[in-house]
Amino acid sequence: MKRAIALAAALAAMSPIPARSDQAPQDVGHALLRVSAGHVRYFADQAVVQARDGVEVRLPDGAVVRGDIATVDLRLRRIAVAGHVTLHTAAGDYAGAGFADFFAFRRAYFLPLVPAADRWTFLNGDWSTPEKGREMPGDAFALPDLQNIQPYIEGTSAAIDFTTFARFAPATIRVFDAVPTPALPVYVYNYSANQNFGVNSLSGASFDAPYAFAGSADSLDALHLRYDQTRPVKAFWSFEHHSVFGDAGYAVFSLNPASEPTKQWNLLGYDQVGTRTGFAVNAQLFTVQSGLAQPASSNGFADVQLTQALAQSALRVDATQSYDSLLATGEPNHPFVLGSQWAGYDQPLFRSGFTYRLQSGLAHIHDAFGISGQTLPDVWSHYLGAYLATPQYQGPAGIGLDATAQIQRTWLSFPNTITTTTLTASASRQVTPHIYLVATQLTQTVSATSAALTFASPNTATGLTPAPQSLNGLPIYGIATVVPDAVSRNYILSGSWQPSTAFQFSAAAQQTNYSPVQVPGLTSVPRYQLNGDARFRITRTLFADVSRGYLFNWGGRVWTPQFGIQVSAQ
Amino acid sequence: MIALLLSVPLMWGGPSMWGGPLWSARPTIKVGPTVLAAATPIPQASQTPPPDVAATPAPTLPRYSGQLLDVERGYVVFSTGDALKLAPDVAIVDDDTGAAPGYAVEPGLYAIAIVAPDTGLVTSLRLARTPRPNATPIAEVPRSYVIAASSPQPNPDLAPPKTRYTSKLSAAVQVTINALVPPDTPFDADVYIATDTSGWNAQAIKMQRVDGRHFRIVTELQGGTDFHYLFTRGSWTSVERERSGLQRPARELVIEGGDVLDIAATIYRWADLP
Numbered sequence: 001m002k003r004a005i006a007l008a009a010a011l012a013a014m015s016p017i018p019a020r021s022d023q024a025p026q027d028v029g030h031a032l033l034r035v036s037a038g039h040v041r042y043f044a045d046q047a048v049v050q051a052r053d054g055v056e057v058r059l060p061d062g063a064v065v066r067g068d069i070a071t072v073d074l075r076l077r078r079i080a081v082a083g084h085v086t087l088h089t090a091a092g093d094y095a096g097a098g099f100a101d102f103f104a105f106r107r108a109y110f111l112p113l114v115p116a117a118d119r120w121t122f123l124n125g126d127w128s129t130p131e132k133g134r135e136m137p138g139d140a141f142a143l144p145d146l147q148n149i150q151p152y153i154e155g156t157s158a159a160i161d162f163t164t165f166a167r168f169a170p171a172t173i174r175v176f177d178a179v180p181t182p183a184l185p186v187y188v189y190n191y192s193a194n195q196n197f198g199v200n201s202l203s204g205a206s207f208d209a210p211y212a213f214a215g216s217a218d219s220l221d222a223l224h225l226r227y228d229q230t231r232p233v234k235a236f237w238s239f240e241h242h243s244v245f246g247d248a249g250y251a252v253f254s255l256n257p258a259s260e261p262t263k264q265w266n267l268l269g270y271d272q273v274g275t276r277t278g279f280a281v282n283a284q285l286f287t288v289q290s291g292l293a294q295p296a297s298s299n300g301f302a303d304v305q306l307t308q309a310l311a312q313s314a315l316r317v318d319a320t321q322s323y324d325s326l327l328a329t330g331e332p333n334h335p336f337v338l339g340s341q342w343a344g345y346d347q348p349l350f351r352s353g354f355t356y357r358l359q360s361g362l363a364h365i366h367d368a369f370g371i372s373g374q375t376l377p378d379v380w381s382h383y384l385g386a387y388l389a390t391p392q393y394q395g396p397a398g399i400g401l402d403a404t405a406q407i408q409r410t411w412l413s414f415p416n417t418i419t420t421t422t423l424t425a426s427a428s429r430q431v432t433p434h435i436y437l438v439a440t441q442l443t444q445t446v447s448a449t450s451a452a453l454t455f456a457s458p459n460t461a462t463g464l465t466p467a468p469q470s471l472n473g474l475p476i477y478g479i480a481t482v483v484p485d486a487v488s489r490n491y492i493l494s495g496s497w498q499p500s501t502a503f504q505f506s507a508a509a510q511q512t513n514y515s516p517v518q519v520p521g522l523t524s525v526p527r528y529q530l531n532g533d534a535r536f537r538i539t540r541t542l543f544a545d546v547s548r549g550y551l552f553n554w555g556g557r558v559w560t561p562q563f564g565i566q567v568s569a570q
Numbered sequence: 571m572i573a574l575l576l577s578v579p580l581m582w583g584g585p586s587m588w589g590g591p592l593w594s595a596r597p598t599i600k601v602g603p604t605v606l607a608a609a610t611p612i613p614q615a616s617q618t619p620p621p622d623v624a625a626t627p628a629p630t631l632p633r634y635s636g637q638l639l640d641v642e643r644g645y646v647v648f649s650t651g652d653a654l655k656l657a658p659d660v661a662i663v664d665d666d667t668g669a670a671p672g673y674a675v676e677p678g679l680y681a682i683a684i685v686a687p688d689t690g691l692v693t694s695l696r697l698a699r700t701p702r703p704n705a706t707p708i709a710e711v712p713r714s715y716v717i718a719a720s721s722p723q724p725n726p727d728l729a730p731p732k733t734r735y736t737s738k739l740s741a742a743v744q745v746t747i748n749a750l751v752p753p754d755t756p757f758d759a760d761v762y763i764a765t766d767t768s769g770w771n772a773q774a775i776k777m778q779r780v781d782g783r784h785f786r787i788v789t790e791l792q793g794g795t796d797f798h799y800l801f802t803r804g805s806w807t808s809v810e811r812e813r814s815g816l817q818r819p820a821r822e823l824v825i826e827g828g829d830v831l832d833i834a835a836t837i838y839r840w841a842d843l844p
Contacts, residue, residue: 047767067677068640068676068677069676069677069678075796082639082640082649082677082678083639083640083642083676083677084640084642085640097639097640097642097645097647097653098639098640098647098649098651098677105727107727109651111639111640111647111651111653113640113642113643113645113647113653114643115719116717116719117645117647117653117655117717117718117719118718118719118720119651119718119720121725131723132719132720132723133718133719133720133721133722133723134723134724134725135722135723135724135725135728136651136725137727137728138650138709139649139650140649140651141639141649141650141651142637142649143637143639143649143677143678145678147699190769191766191767191769192766193766193797193798193820194766194820195764195766195770195798195800195809195820197769197770198764198769198770198771198772198806199806200772200805200806200807248817248819270817272816272817275816276814276816277816278815278816278817307814307815307816308814309812309813309814309816310814313814314813314814314815314816316815341844343814343815343844345813345838346752346753346813346838355753357753357754359844361844387753387754388753389753389783392781392782392783392784400781402781402782402783403782404753404782404783406753406754424757424782425782426781426782426783428780428781428782430780436778436779436780436781438779438780438781438782440757440782442757460844490757492757492758494779496778496779498778498787498788501788501789501790504776504778506778506779508758535776545773545776566773568768568771568773568774569768569769569771569774570765570767570768570771570774570775
């Protein structure tokens with residue numbers, strides 16, 4: 001009996017494993033699918049590549065499918081080829097009406113017409129033994145209706161990685177879904193779920209048109225045509241490279257602008273060891289040089305952070321090395337800041353519904369030429385801070401009430417003591433299903449023993465406001481703080497209206513009372529402001545954002561200088 | 571002629587009685603009222619029994635509609651995978667005008683196949699650029715009309731799915747995302763959602779401020795939508811982080827179907843704030 005059971009078990013183990021209905025989608029990897037045709041078009045809002053006219057598709061395993069039309073659905077990880085289809089595999093050639101391959105499920109469906117119309121299913125990449133007659137999903141060969149949609153990219157060939165990118169050659173890109181570019185030799189469209197491809201190291205431009213000319217599953221290279229009205233030469237171009245690695249790692253390098261003598265070289269990097277330790281680097285080099293010739297000036301800084309998650313808190317060690325001049329000429333000053341920060345997580349305050357957060361830091365600043373224009377080469381700083389937040393309380397007439405408070409005190413061994421507070425109280429109400437109103441009272445204060453004995457660095461472990469947001473390390477409440485004591489009181493009524501998914505409008509009326517001095521001027525805070533922002537859909541994938549502010553004739557300024565207009569993809 | 575065809579079904583697939591390999595045979599296609607090509611008889615597949623027209627004579631010819639995949643080798647094939655055999659003198663016309671179509675017969679068009687119940691052959695193929703509602707969906711075509719060399723075999727993949735969503739074609743779902751922001755969020759901050767579908771544009775979706783610490787957005791997404799996202803304050807330097815300040819994995823949103831979906835999200839920390 002035991003022998004019979006063992007034999008049965010052995011036979012069962014040797015029998016082919018039937019296709020299971022609960023088969024989960026598999027990782028399709030990064031093998032490339034190559035499509036060529038008279039027209040290869042990419043429809044961004046459908047995430048579909050469509051090929052027409054003499055279509056040839058080379059599958060990752062080398063099999064070739066030819067037909068009249070092919071569609072590649074990047075979301076479904078599916079390719080469908082229809083019309084006069086021929087399938088060429090290592091196991092044989094077949095002719096038929098349609099071919100569909102669901103790569104994530106390793107199922108290829110084929111409708112042969114020779115020797116007779118039939119339904120074949122190829123399982124797990126085995127082209128030699130199709131399962132004939134096997135029922136197919138009803139939409140296995142469904143072709144997306146793209147008749148009234150403009151393609152975003154058009155070319156004659158595409159190499160497609162289902163999860164990361166598609167490389168088109170040549171490529172005509174429809175800018176703003178309307179204006180086609182001249183044919184570019186190649187264009188790489190990246191749609192990776194890896195958010196580190198979104199890390200941006202380019203700063204300062206009001207218009208940016210990237211041209212990605214090279215890429216792979218873990219890299220992307222792009223030229224950026226940029227426009228910045230504040231620069232002497234307003235139009236320029238820049239270069240940016242992305243690399244991603246591991247579960248969370250990335251390195252981004254950029255040169256901005258690359259076409260002007262005044263250059264900024266950027267390097268951003270990040271990686272994690274496990275889930276509790278992270279390492280980050282941020283380095284910038286500023287040069288004035290023609291092309292890549294010997295710079296006339298060169299300075300920069302490098303910031304390195306090590307973050308360690310602890311139980312209910314995190315510790316960060318932060319080191320910043322600055323280089324005032326990297327040339328033989330110039331002042332060889334290299335200020336250095338080393339600090340550590342401890343940040344607690346939000347914690348409930350007993351059972352009150354309140355939450356609080358504590359944080360602190362300790363840092364040492366060294367500048368052989370004297371810190372902040374003083375004679376002291378070394379200064380220590382430490383700070384303590386806390387946040388307190390209320391839950392939302394329901395008031396009369398459907399009004400919700402909540403508040404947050406923040407206080408931080410920083411001690412510098414100059415000596416100097418800087419205390420900042422922020423108190424925010426809000427009352428909110430949903431007026432209609434699509435309209436929200438929020439009234440906010442905000443009071444911010446800064447109190448320092450001295451407004452001069454401070455400094456700014458990119459390192460936040462000092463407890464001071466880092467550069468470049470602040471030039472002296474003191475907080476900015478609308479304008480830079482240059483006095484020992486300042487108070488800013490703001491009363492804001494803001495509203496937002498979203499009548500549909502294609503339109504949003506928000507507006508805010510704000511009164512600001514700033515002491516000790518609030519007089520009209522270019523650097524002052526207007527006493528009254530009215531700002532509006534409308535965001536609306538202009539194409540299936542693009543939104544336009546138009547904003548402007550009214551300043552009630554503050555020092556001769558009636559409106560903000562110009563409209564803010566931004567077009568972005570959703 | 572039909573009787574002759576039905577009498578020699580087993581010849582299908584081998585050297586044919588028509589003087590050449592059958593895979594090279596082309597159907598007789600009548601475009602509009604004129605026959606343009608010489609007729610090549612199409613044999614009937616052995617698996618398709620003749621319809622029992624004597625028992626239940628149909629008052630009107632069956633009409634089946636669907637998306638066209640191919641018209642080739644004497645077949646019309648729909649995107650459901652169903653293949654119907656064309657009559658030798660099949661007429662291919664535009665469904666709206668009744669005249670010869672002024673466009674190429676290509677995959678992706680929509681078609682109505684009118685079948686002669688006595689032969690099971692398609693006698694008329696009416697084409698259109700939009701789906702045709704005035705006919706039985708091709709998925710419901712009786713087996714007696716469908717051509718398939720092999721007998722239908724059950725597919726365990728098609729058992730009731732355990733997938734997370736019902737269908738990629740399911741109706742739009744109203745999705746509301748509510749986000750609680752950290753207490754150190756600047757009072758004048760805007761909060762956005764960056765998605766992988768937008769190339770991680772840091773301002774892809776703008777949220778509405780609801781109260782002092784909540785933002786929300788209402789949108790409509792198709793059932794089956796699956797994307798990754800993160801909250802930002804408008805730039806990648808102000809993207810959300812883990813509580814510890816470490817980079818957090820992207821959030822994933824899967825629309826499983828239904829009418830509405832509410833998502834409550836908590837943002838613990840911003841990358842640019844200590």
